[in-house]
Amino acid sequence: MKLDQLRAFIAVVETGSFRSAADAIHKTQPGISAAVKTLEAQYGILLFDRDSYRPTLTAEGHAFFQQSKKLISQAQQLENLGHDLAKGTEAPLHLCLSQMAVDDNSMMRIKAFQKQYPDTSLDITTDHLYGVQEALTKNQCEIAIGPRYGLDDRHAFIELNKITMVTVVSPELLDTLSINGNKVKQQSLYGIPQILVTNTTANSTENGHRYILPTGKRWYVNDFQTKKTMLMHGLGWARMPKHIIQSELENGQLVPIDVENFTSQNQLPIFMIRLRHQTQSYQANLFWEMMKNLSPIEK
Structure with missing residues (x-):
């Protein structure tokens, strides 16, 4: 699992489609799809129900989304802290x-x-x-x-x-x-x-x-x-x-x-x-x- 994969997954949830997610985080749509599929394959779960017009979170996907948001938030705070410490401020x-x-x-x-x-x-x-x-x-x-x-x-x-x-x-x-x-x-x-x-x-x-x-x-x-x-x-x-x-x-x-x-x-x-x-x-x-x-x- 990589942070970029989680960011791709979160972007699909928050924008409502793979295409919009690609535009939002400046990635290609195939790249977004591959990141989500890699996460699903790694844990053997389905994150999205793809039978509907727009990707809809499964129960597992919803739980995974909540924890993903927490992890990305903490990673961002850690990155900001690192930059501040490097500046000595x-x-x-x-x-x-x-x-x-x-x-x-x-x-x-x-x-x-x-x-x-x-x-x-x-x-x-x-x-x-x-x-x-x-x-x-x-x-x-x-x-x-x-x-x-x-x-x-x-x-x-x-x-x-x-x-x-x-x-x-x-x-x-x-x-x-x-x-x-x-x-x-x-x-x-x-x-x-x-x-x-x-x-x-x-x-x-x-x-x-x-x-x-x-x-x-x-x-x-x-x-x-x-x-x-x-x-x-x-x-x-x-x-x-x-x-x-x-x-x-x-x-x-x-x-x-x-x-x-x-x-x-x-x-x-x-x-x-x-x-x-x-x-x-x-x-x-x-x-x-x-x-x-x-x-x-x-x-």
Whole structure:
């Protein structure tokens, strides 16, 4: 068994075909097929059911795939460590934060860690929705901080805090809405764009957004700062993390609304997340344990 054979096998599973796998890892299709057949011959098992239109994992293939992903992840980490050691440098701790989780709580935690371990470098990226967990599976970070999107048995996670989500519009838009008691009628929002931050994952779909009206316009932006600016200019309505718009709520540039039959406001738990099978670096373990001591509930 060779790592290249495992990479070929994993590529077929993740892309859905031998041809797409060949394109994804820059190999020939016959080379991909030969790598998979060699693995099957070596262990005397069938990894794929080839009777269907697309290659489908057998029960043995599914189990083999799970362990293959673990091994490739560990091999990649070992390779990265080797390069860092050769340079005489310590690898930074890679964190991915949900854009919704860039608040005072997260910053105070990171500051506390940096104060206790001042020689540890941090490489921090931000993403949104399922993109945060995708950064973990693609080995782009060791630890993620964000809401519970896409978490399953592969993940270990600890709740760090909760953020408040609130639905808002500009005062000028509020004057155009139909009100029933204290609630805004859904129908009055159908002609106004609901502004959403784009789901950045490779298989991005609208399903990444849990709080959308079934009918109405939807506009997409890349980040919450753009979303806030558009809201302030009366270009739409949206749910926003309260900590991002606190000053705008206080000075009246944005106004909270309660929409009929819609989750206009709620508390959203924020978690620290890692992959259970992933071998953690020394720095990642330090960060995890420190955050764990600050937040005692681990799941």
